[in-house]
Amino acid sequence: MKCQIVFGLVILMTGLQGCATVAVDPHAGFPQVAQLVNDRGAPELTWTPGVEESPPRLDAISSRLAEGLTEEEAVRIALLNNRELQALYARLGIAHADLVQASLLHNPVIGVTSGFPIAGGIVDLGFGLAMDLIDFLYTPLRKRVATARFEEAKLRVAADVLDAVWRTQTAFYTHQANEQALEMRRQVAAATAASFNLAQRLREAGNLRELDVATEQALAEEAKADLRFAEIATRDSRERLNLLMGLSGEHALLWTVTPARLLDPREAATNADLEARAMKQSLDLAAADQLIVAAAENVRLDRASALFPEVVVGGKGERDGREWEPGPTFILPLPLFDRGQARIARAQAELRQARELRTALAVRIAAIARSTRARLEGYRERALQYRDVVLPVRQRVLEQTQLQYNAMQIGPLDLLRAKEQQIEAGIRYIDALREYWLAQADHTLLLAGRLPPTEAAPAAPTLEQLPRLPFSTLQ
Amino acid sequence: MKLQHKSRTLNRRRFLAGAAALGSTGVLLRQVEATEGNLSHQHHQATARPVLSTAPQSLLDRIDPKPTQPPGEPGKDYTPVITPNNVSLAWKVVNGIKVYHLIAEEVEHQFAPGLHARCWGFNGRVHGPTIEAVEGDRVRVYVTNKLPGATSVHWHGLLLPNGMDGVAGLTQAVIKPGATFRYEFTLRQHGTFMYHSHHDEMTQMALGAMGLFVIHPRKPKAERPDRDFAFMLAEWRLDVGTSRPNPNEMTDFNIFTFNAKAFPATAPMAVRLGERVRIRLANVAAMSHHPIHLHGYQFRVTETDGGQIPLSAQQRETSVLVAIGQSRTIEFVADEPGDWAMHCHMTHHVMNQMGDKFPNMIGVKAAEVDAQVRRLLPDYMTMGHDGMAEHGIHLDTGHMKVPENSIPMRGGPGPFDYITMGGLLTVLKVREELDDDRAPGWYQHPKGTVASTATVAELQRDGIKV
Numbered sequence: 022m023k024c025q026i027v028f029g030l031v032i033l034m035t036g037l038q039g040c041a042t043v044a045v046d047p048h049a050g051f052p053q054v055a056q057l058v059n060d061r062g063a064p065e066l067t068w069t070p071g072v073e074e075s076p077p078r079l080d081a082i083s084s085r086l087a088e089g090l091t092e093e094e095a096v097r098i099a100l101l102n103n104r105e106l107q108a109l110y111a112r113l114g115i116a117h118a119d120l121v122q123a124s125l126l127h128n129p130v131i132g133v134t135s136g137f138p139i140a141g142g143i144v145d146l147g148f149g150l151a152m153d154l155i156d157f158l159y160t161p162l163r164k165r166v167a168t169a170r171f172e173e174a175k176l177r178v179a180a181d182v183l184d185a186v187w188r189t190q191t192a193f194y195t196h197q198a199n200e201q202a203l204e205m206r207r208q209v210a211a212a213t214a215a216s217f218n219l220a221q222r223l224r225e226a227g228n229l230r231e232l233d234v235a236t237e238q239a240l241a242e243e244a245k246a247d248l249r250f251a252e253i254a255t256r257d258s259r260e261r262l263n264l265l266m267g268l269s270g271e272h273a274l275l276w277t278v279t280p281a282r283l284l285d286p287r288e289a290a291t292n293a294d295l296e297a298r299a300m301k302q303s304l305d306l307a308a309a310d311q312l313i314v315a316a317a318e319n320v321r322l323d324r325a326s327a328l329f330p331e332v333v334v335g336g337k338g339e340r341d342g343r344e345w346e347p348g349p350t351f352i353l354p355l356p357l358f359d360r361g362q363a364r365i366a367r368a369q370a371e372l373r374q375a376r377e378l379r380t381a382l383a384v385r386i387a388a389i390a391r392s393t394r395a396r397l398e399g400y401r402e403r404a405l406q407y408r409d410v411v412l413p414v415r416q417r418v419l420e421q422t423q424l425q426y427n428a429m430q431i432g433p434l435d436l437l438r439a440k441e442q443q444i445e446a447g448i449r450y451i452d453a454l455r456e457y458w459l460a461q462a463d464h465t466l467l468l469a470g471r472l473p474p475t476e477a478a479p480a481a482p483t484l485e486q487l488p489r490l491p492f493s494t495l496q
Numbered sequence: 497m498k499l500q501h502k503s504r505t506l507n508r509r510r511f512l513a514g515a516a517a518l519g520s521t522g523v524l525l526r527q528v529e530a531t532e533g534n535l536s537h538q539h540h541q542a543t544a545r546p547v548l549s550t551a552p553q554s555l556l557d558r559i560d561p562k563p564t565q566p567p568g569e570p571g572k573d574y575t576p577v578i579t580p581n582n583v584s585l586a587w588k589v590v591n592g593i594k595v596y597h598l599i600a601e602e603v604e605h606q607f608a609p610g611l612h613a614r615c616w617g618f619n620g621r622v623h624g625p626t627i628e629a630v631e632g633d634r635v636r637v638y639v640t641n642k643l644p645g646a647t648s649v650h651w652h653g654l655l656l657p658n659g660m661d662g663v664a665g666l667t668q669a670v671i672k673p674g675a676t677f678r679y680e681f682t683l684r685q686h687g688t689f690m691y692h693s694h695h696d697e698m699t700q701m702a703l704g705a706m707g708l709f710v711i712h713p714r715k716p717k718a719e720r721p722d723r724d725f726a727f728m729l730a731e732w733r734l735d736v737g738t739s740r741p742n743p744n745e746m747t748d749f750n751i752f753t754f755n756a757k758a759f760p761a762t763a764p765m766a767v768r769l770g771e772r773v774r775i776r777l778a779n780v781a782a783m784s785h786h787p788i789h790l791h792g793y794q795f796r797v798t799e800t801d802g803g804q805i806p807l808s809a810q811q812r813e814t815s816v817l818v819a820i821g822q823s824r825t826i827e828f829v830a831d832e833p834g835d836w837a838m839h840c841h842m843t844h845h846v847m848n849q850m851g852d853k854f855p856n857m858i859g860v861k862a863a864e865v866d867a868q869v870r871r872l873l874p875d876y877m878t879m880g881h882d883g884m885a886e887h888g889i890h891l892d893t894g895h896m897k898v899p900e901n902s903i904p905m906r907g908g909p910g911p912f913d914y915i916t917m918g919g920l921l922t923v924l925k926v927r928e929e930l931d932d933d934r935a936p937g938w939y940q941h942p943k944g945t946v947a948s949t950a951t952v953a954e955l956q957r958d959g960i961k962v
Contacts, residue, residue, distance in 0.1 A: 208872065215868045219860075219878075226859035226881075421737070423875055427896050428736045428904035429887060430851030433869070433878060440872050 061469035102267035116174030123167035151335030169315035196258035198455035217241035302470030327361025407450035568630025574712035601642035608761035616703035624707030646670035650694035664695035702743035721774035737899030752919035759921035760908025778823035799825035840920035848918030911938035
């Protein structure tokens, strides 16, 4: 009779469990992530879990690769084709599985005992069914923790996608600048080679000292060494971009970059309320908020389960001799020593930590927003100074040097030196332009709600630094 | 001639000073010569000086400012001087005194077509107009300063009272901007002299503040010239592409001028065949003596700024060195028709704006380098590998651009070819017929009198193998 009650209880709990259970879904969270990043200016995300071969869309892209790679195109390809990014989406599945796990009741335990009397006779049999009753009460709490973790995971994946976009952009700008600088280094090498050549001719004619020829040669050879360096840098940055776009084989050789976009002063309008916008949009802050929720729920869970982390109810039947003796069982830990105070204290400390980290993060975001805006404006002014003032002046210097040469007031070596200085100014302009676009990428990322993971600014506190929160004290 | 001149001066001085007690003319003359022979000797100088020098004259200027002789008249008393590319300063007679007015001011001056500069001159001219007068004239020169800085005018080589010498600070106060000074003295000599700023000379002379002062003899002993030309020699630093002479230059000058004009802007001297020609040359360059060479003639050097040279001492020359601060006068009879060059014989003084920073490119074989450089600089070509002669032609034909306001290495077109000289070059044009209103064109040489390519027949005849 009591046995029936126990079974009835088990069936009831299974039914309740069925209502509370979260179904397993391999795509869980991805649409929200796609929406999150799309709202923040990143292109549409695609994810084809389980498909190993290259996405068919890459074929369409490859025809466009030859036309000159733009920054937007590079980002699209990276999002489509970077397998590390695709692997990142699997983290959603992991977090979701944790959520499913948290929603499941611990299975009831069934035990069978038997005894064989040495004197012979009927075998003694014992049968017991036990179930953690309080687990039923704790499950919703556990689920709330796991839900917060799952939300956090989605935010973190979205943040990682934005990082990938940023990495691709910065790699693109760096490579673009490297290619242009390389071309200019070639010109410097050509100019110094011409100077050296001319110096040799002057020497052959008996008109120049060996010292002057050697000086010209030194300049020419150093320019060649600089050219080698520029070649290495360009090859490196190209491979970094290939890596980010997930390109290999023929695809990796197919593309060339478009020249750097000229700076448009209008587009440089920095966001006046960048600080507020960056805070409002911040995925890191949202994730930190979710972590606080999870920590708070953990405190509640630990408080609730402090005295009685488990309450086991069940029934048993024993056959002693020929008689069955059914009866209920009840196991309750006696909170004599461990009354859960340590677990509660730990959970509370973790909550405090989460809150402090959130505040620290907000301070960091504000500071980085201000410095990013300052850098963007500064680099913009610098790039414009080069474009609108320095380069035209260098051009004028060259033109006037040519006229002075035409007037036979200065020599051809002086003229070539002016050309070389003009190219060097061009290289500095390319450098200034690259810095501007890198700052622009940081600015965009901040507006999208993510701290730029630059070396200069230490990375935002990763939430994974926090210890994994216990889902159940039973496990 | 020299002796006569001196004794005359002395006679006049003695008379003017009323210094009869000083003794006879002969005694005075001996004293003068003793003094001149011991100029470095302070004692002699000190004792001799009052006898013949400024004291009596100064006394005259204070006591009796009236001229002792009537003002000399052009045409009657002298053949007016021709200052090519310039004019003589206008004057008027007030109570028997010749009155002139010099206005020192900034002047936009053209050295040659394509090269102008802001200079300092007088009366809208660089250099100032020639002051022309006659020995014995009393002259009164007003100097108005319209320059941005103070100035003064020194009468270079003139014998005059010390207070009229125009050395700012030493013999007078500066003429401040806007002020007008009066200089007045009686001319006691004849010859070719100058006037120039004697305040901040480095600046003011480098910018051109000077002019000629020609004094004709009252009763010339020598034959009067038919043509009397006067030139002032100067040098300037005007960097290619700039438009104001640089007064800070101490050594490297790049524009050399006759009357502030560089060839091809120098006006030629036009002369009728058989005329007696006088050429006065005065040099106030900063650093350069100029050996002026006249082609086609031997001339006699007849005057220095110290006066006439005795006929017996007049050497025949083809070049005359005019050192800084000196004047030399040469004379000859123009008996050989043609276009005769007269130029400074320092070779870079017949170059316009030559750059000494240009490397020696002679003999450089650079054809292949040219292609290499043109990939970077499309307008490049190697120059100077066969000299500088072609450069002016490149510029004049306009296919090579140079900085604005510059005439580097530029000469001018001649009747046979491009003339590859600039700077201190001018032409003496001697013709049988001359239209005085117009400078004659190029000389038409009689047939067979111009050097030209030797014919094969000529080479064969004379056994010349080429």
